Amino acid sequence: MKNSNYTVMKKISILLFAFVAALCFNACIEDEDPTFVLEQEQTEGPLIVSANSTIALTKENENLQGFTLVWEDAQYNVNTPISYTIQAAAAGTDFANPLEVAVTTDRFYSWTIGELNSLAILLELEPDNEASFELRVVSSLGTNGGASITSNPVALTVTPYSTIIVTRNLFLVGNTVDTNKDGVANNDDWNNGATNTYLFRDPDNSNIFYFRGFFEFNDGENEFKLLENKGAWQPQWGLDGGGFTSSDILGGDPGAFTIGSSGYYELIVNIDELTHELNAIDITGATEYTTIGFIGSARTGDDTGWGGDDTDLIQSPFNPHIWYAENVTLFDGALKFRHSNDWPGNWGGSTPLTGQATTEGNPPDTPVIAGTYDIWFNDLDGRYIFVPRN
The missing domain is CATH 2.60.40.10 (Immunoglobulins)
Incomplete structure (x- = not known):
């Protein structure tokens, strides 16, 4: 009987050893960052x-x-x-x-x-x-x-040729902004397929976006979010626990940005570093223009585009410093923004698609790549963006 018990215990020990060894082997091969030991040093790559x-x-x-x-x-x-x-x-x-x-x-x-x-x-x-x-x-x-x-x-x-590189854009939606351009902000402006106002992308860092503009607070309606694609709710950008984030990161919708009162604000977001700033600003003394348009060879494909009246932009009925035009076909060339169809006041930038134009001295001609765009211009800071139409 003693020998029989010893034999049984020996078999159990062997089985336990095999089970533990199998667990160790599985733990090794399932490691997310396996370390491979090569039989000999590999000195030449592909x-x-x-x-x-x-x-x-x-x-x-x-x-x-x-x-x-x-x-x-x-x-x-x-x-x-x-x-x-x-x-x-x-x-x-x-x-x-x-x-x-x-x-x-x-x-x-x-x-x-x-x-x-x-x-x-x-x-x-x-x-x-x-x-x-x-x-x-x-x-x-x-x-x-x-x-x-x-x-x-x-x-x-x-030798590259000029072309449009598809880049992420952000636009506003919510009950503090006027997406349908009827002059008021309310819950009808939770509309992702209207004439939504775009943020202005940094020309040197495509992850940074700026916006200076008016936000309205009406009876507790004080929210907005940022979207990327017209007609789609995803991806959307907002807040989670006070931090800037997106639905792709959270796996669900983020919370909204909020304002405490009606007024002008500056919004800056970085979608790579997940940082944001939203601060009230004072625009006392800012000029309200009657007309702003653009002129230049990009209108016609040759220098005749610098003549005649400007191609007028539409002034936002909600924010008089935001100007836009939709579905505009442009040629390879250049343009400038100007007010009153005259040269004393004109803006020019040095970067295509997006940038910050200046009125200092003799502003540069803004370079344009041929295409069809929605154009947005902010006369508070001279920022512009050309959003390619699909």
């Missing part, structure tokens, strides 16, 4: 076999295939899928601030002419000037960049 190239970029051929990046497989001594991250950077920067283009498990990646052009613009290569940018591939194991190795770079020489 090898790009595509050659340095000069590629003609033309808008007429934007849908044609432009370039395919091909590389040889990185060799790791473990049996696990390899992930490849494609990075891009302006030539000569040594990838100090690389732009992540794509992640793939394939050993090739293709761009159309239009996609290459957009990539060049995002890397801040100037339109109509020949320049180069570089591509490289970073291989890694697992989902968290384990055992990453960088490939050799390949250079592409291009």
